[in-house]
Amino acid sequence: MEYEKPAVLLVDDHALILQGIKFVVEGMSEIGEVCLASSGVEAIRAMKSKFFQVIILDIELPDVSGFELMEIIRHMSPDSRIIINTMHEETWIVKKMIRMGADGITLKSANTEEIRSALKTVLNGEKFFCDEFNSIRKMLRLNGDTNDYQSLLTKRELDVLKAISAGLQTKEIAESLHVSVNTVESHRKSLFSKFQVRNVVELVVKAIDNGIVHLKSRNKF
Amino acid sequence: MEYEKPAVLLVDDHALILQGIKFVVEGMSEIGEVCLASSGVEAIRAMKSKFFQVIILDIELPDVSGFELMEIIRHMSPDSRIIINTMHEETWIVKKMIRMGADGITLKSANTEEIRSALKTVLNGEKFFCDEFNSIRKMLRLNGDTNDYQSLLTKRELDVLKAISAGLQTKEIAESLHVSVNTVESHRKSLFSKFQVRNVVELVVKAIDNGIVHLKSRNKF
DNA sequence: GTAAAAATCACGGAATTCGGTGAAAATTGT
């Protein structure tokens, strides 16, 4: 054999999923070495010592976000193909992944065959997206992805949005930001307009759904 | 050997996790047969043909919820120990799992050793909870778990809550439920009171956070 | 069959939201 079989790096903080994917990938005749990393730093360390044709990546990692890691990979190892393996079907995540140029996307619910298929497709130089995402991609292309709220918001609008999501009302927000009520109402109106919603509930739900504000923080013991 | 090694049933719709756990469990000398099920019906079918000492269960399944399946297991096979393996650290899920009497709880981020440890502990007749949950349990005992919103709500209140979360306002809700505005306002007040919140935003956020209303439905293409 | 819980409705009032319109000051980018 004159050339090496392609090496694959798996990055996921869930040990079980790591094991699962490893099991599947190692069973493929076209794949060579399979390395594991359970965090961003481990992944980076692994990438320094070796070139991986394909990196299968989880987006939620303990240290860096999968998105940041993706940027790093693109710089450190621009020729590596990246497959995102995600739990999340939320639109903003999908959009971001596609925008950042992932070579493939699979869901964690993907079965053995889908992972194999994704790997083969990507190794072949093509892009792989599971069926669920293809419809989303099509839709994004159609309307030019007009719903990129995050980057559409100004800093101040974001401040107000977060405050609203925390349950504060206009007067309280004005106090906490040291501006007048009128100002906050102005930002409010911008938000309604940008999100195309009629009231705070719709606004907050849409913001959560698009990953601009998060629930997690509220839910700690 | 005079007695059978205990059989284990793994239920999870994520093929990769199924593979991962299987790999770990099969490597344990104290475990006998390991069976897999990727849905509630498959799990039930498996349980009909065989008794499993331990059932490791995901709470999000395509057909029935893990909670419902847990009820079914308790009836079909009351002597089976149940370990919940979950992605979710949200309080309401943890509470519900504990209340329903799970014998063990592990996170999907659990490593190989934790799964083994959980299995051994449960087989030994004890309960296993990963560190993250022990603190929650302690806390729940302390304040008598006063925050069980879901079971606290009446059907109508739930209707109104869902409508509110969908961004509808009182008048619209009244129309859609075919009742007067006054009635809806009455339910509203009950909700505010039960959730101990001051406005709809806090209400909706808390409801989402406690798993009473969900974002998913809104986020489809 | 009766007590408890839930669902329905009513009235009044203060506070807040939401919609429109406009405009001045501060910041940013090039």
Add this chain to the structure above:
DNA sequence: ACAATTTTCACCGAATTCCGTGATTTTTAC
């Protein structure tokens, strides 16, 4: 330095929310 953007602020009015208090009819549970 100049245009563009952002942030700030103002006023008005209708609609809606939020709060209190209380009452009648249905439904549920034992």
